[in-house]
Amino acid sequence: MTGHQGHDRPGTASVSYLRRRFLTLTAAATVLAFSSEPGRARAEELGDRVLGDDPFTLGVASGDPLPDAVVLWTRLAPRPWEPDGGLPATGVIPVSWEVAEDERFSRVVRRGRADADAEFGYSVHVDARGLKAGRTYWYRFRAGSWVSRAGRTRTAPAAGSSPAQLRLGVASCQQYDEGYYTALSHLAREDLDVVFFLGDYIYENAIDARAGDRQLPEGSKLPDVFAHETVTLQDYRLRYALGKSDPDLQSAHAAHPWCVTWDDHEVENNYAAHVSQDNDPTDAFLLRRAAAYRAYWENMPLRLPHPTGPDMRLFRRLRFGRLAQFDILDTRQYRSDQAYGDGWKQPGPDSEDPSRTLLGPAQEQWLSNGFRSSSAVWNVLPQQVAFSRRRLRAQNSPLSMDAWDGYPAARKRLLDAARTARITNLMVLSGDSHIHLAMDIKEDFDNLSSPTRGVEILGTSISSGADGVEKPEDWESLLAVNPHMAYYAKRRGYVVITLTPSQARVDYRTLPYVTRPGAPVSTATSLTCRAGRPGFERPSP
Template identity: 70%
Template sequence: MTSVGAFAGMPRVRADGQRVGRISEFPFTLGVASGDPMPSSVVLWTRLAPRPYEVGSGLPPAGVVEVQWDIAGDEQFRNIERSGLTTASADFGYSVHVDVSGLQPGRSYWYRFRTGAWSSPVGRTRTAPAADASVRELRLGLASCQQYDGGYYTAHAHLAREELDAVFFVGDYIYENAIDAQAGERRLPAGSRLPEVFGHELKTLEDYRLRYALARTDPDLRAAHAAHPWVVTWDDHEVENNYAAGVPQAGEAPEGFLARRAAAYRAYWENMPLRPAQSPSGADMRLYRRLLFGRLAQFDVLDTRQYRSDQAYGDGWQYPGPESQDASRTMTGAAQERWLLDGFRTSTATWNVIPQQVAFSRRRLTLTGPSRLSMDAWDGYPASRDRVLQGARTAVAGNLIVLSGDSHIHLAMDIKQDFDDPRSPTVGVEILGSSITSGADGMEKPEDWAELLAANPHMSYYAKRRGYVVITLTPTHARADYRTLAYVTRPGAPVTTGASLVTRAGAPGFHPA
């Protein structure tokens, strides 16, 4: 067995830091998680919270707890391959991030944590294939937008039972809104109430920590984390609705907003299975990163919130004009854009996949005449979108797939070289997944179903149910299976497949499977 350091690159807890005494209550209430799989390493996560609904989670405001971790090649832990000791510090919300190295590529592992007399639930993870591996198939989950008071996380129960290599979660893990005592659309049973601590909008580090704890008390979310490694990125609600870089939505001084953003970013890192390299520095946190899965797929995970230009004409659906069409406007910021285009140039993968937050393709609302467009999505930043597509064409980075969330609907869209000309070449596809709960139950065919599909001939599927997407990548094709649930405002909904679409390698464009 080999001990692997957990906090390389992080501020170190002083060797004489006060040890927390015996923990008398089960501390692993928030479950376990893994993430960012590489061929020889993966991140393991947990956070100690004996009382998750209390400020401080039932642990002292200062101190450290020693935590043992194990990773094994079998679920019974007869063959423990790596283990070690680390510390969970109050400075980081008693979270644990262990970057385990020395693993075998393309292999499943099981992991657990222990402290004192307590053992965590067991999680299952999987490393990425070797960089030069010829991979026959990858199966991925796409999920986003899980407002706690929007309904039950039943979709995660189904996601946990899927056979997947990884889950990509593309934003809105929490929402910053106040939650009433009955948890909104969850409508807690008589006699059950949420504590008043959740009844205000999030502003402080403790506010954000508590909201993550609330989300993780859901057993279905814990099951999905324990079943698969996750690759995460944020959107707006992890801080505030529709914020843009250092600009709040409304009514908050910039300096106060940056302090709020710093608190939100810190809580995000504490609660996600991310490496120390992603830990924030004040109000800044580099989240964009690249993951390779053999020769089959390159994943360029984007951050379209921290560096973007402010929305033109407000953050809603507006008619485009000179401000939104300004060539200097950016969704990614200059450094991230260069990084992305450089990645296109060096990619040798069959599929170039961009997991990111908001709708990438054009979405008109009307069939004729000028149409309002979403100023918060890439339609509000067309020059930025054009630079990304031009960079992919110049680099001959074929088989482009964009993964998106945010909109609380399922959409399948062909990415056009020129969205103003429906006959222009298709240069990739976009898989936009619906929400886990946000928007409550929804409907299969909303009122604007026929009009939206007619106004956007590059759009081949549109539904407004809650759910997620299962994506299968092979050397010859990519398949998107859109899973839907009929309701989330009560638990136990069955899952169905609303549509299955395929795009062929070398011939971009969606077709029925």
């Protein structure tokens, strides 16, 4: 069910969180090449003499909206599939930006200048401040004589306000060589306030010249730079350039602000903290993780500081008035290594060890504090992997060691913290599995009559897994052994959630195919849950 293309990891002994962090910190000395040096001399300003072609080939994006601000992003790359985007390996190019109240830019409200520095892949991150709450804006960039496309964004509602409605999109898992990003073209046309992307923005695998299941037309082919697994900073930068060259992805970014978090494939399949899938030497893997984290930061609309070596804090909190609080989690960087060699395995003492963590102690405490201070109607956790239990059969079923099922003590600590803080409307958003699932979060999954603590919306992939099927062969059996599941499907697509003070409506959008362009979108099912009454409402028999 995970949809991961990687193989199971050989069995390894679990190590404690503190020991792993010690190893991480000592190995960090090997990755200083990825850290900016304090007082570094300013690089030469290149001006526009190097911009012979349109530098905005990777589009524009916005993200992490606040009531008075939003992050604006672009990355200069006139020849995106060449190292450094076809630009010099060192230097700075000035980029101007502006924000307007209308798409014709006749009412510009903010403007400024930013530097696109080769050290950061010629990326630009602007924290545009001084905006009005709950408003739609348009933005664009200029470099030399070139002007980017215009993007549309929206600020968060004012602190303390009570919005009547919030509409959000949920997406994840877009493997370039397993299908077209058609779902994102439909997502771009949705009426949304914000999009949450829950990981696997890129994949690290080698891609053949015909782009796998995309099957590029005869005469078109990808360069050899994509024909090997990503390891170096240049590899990861090129892989983001490949994905961002897709017009549907560009349209979805230009249409809505995005809030992003990573999963495993932004680095390597099923990695855990400093442990690689194939148990590579720690120092070598942390060099790779440093490169991957750096490229991720360069290519995302993030307000956060750039990573320091192999470490980057990605978990953060966004509030949308009193209607919703979003605690965006990171379940990769701090986790205990998966038990029993990864994959779907029988649970046992190793997986059930109460010391095991998926979030790490600091993030767990941060989340618990956020629960206690929340005044929101809906407390939403955008994160990566399936939260609720998923059995494959009634008796002696294996469970996914890569998801929360492999960390049941950590799941219990999270639910206990929510209950102690009297969080009534808990909503967990998940990706990773390449399927649509709607699940009630039970206090005790072995007892259907035990209290329901919230709902989980697990969204399918944009392209990963190719076309999929609407009703998988295990549809009846999976729902039978997991009565807390309200919906299950295996097509590609995304989810739209509408939050109001009284209810949440969840619309599961699906596409019939993605291995060729142009697929239509439809709503496979719609479910609701009422504020103050956790759990999905089931249709009457």
